[in-house]
Amino acid sequence: MSAFAEAARERIRAARARVAAAQEAGDVVGEAGAADELEEALRTAREHGVDPSDAG
Helix, strand or coil, rough: CCCCHHHHHHHHHHHHHHHHHHHCCCCHHHHHHHHHHHHHHHHHHCCCCCHHHHHC
């Protein structure tokens, strides 16, 4: 696995964790920001041929 692919998957994992943490805390603004970051990370991964489903 390339360093880029691993970094992309880590970015996705981190963004998913931030979404979950914001949801648990009831932080609507934080959740929206984390969801935006997750969408961007997923888009970037797909554009570069990285399978986001491998990110857990």
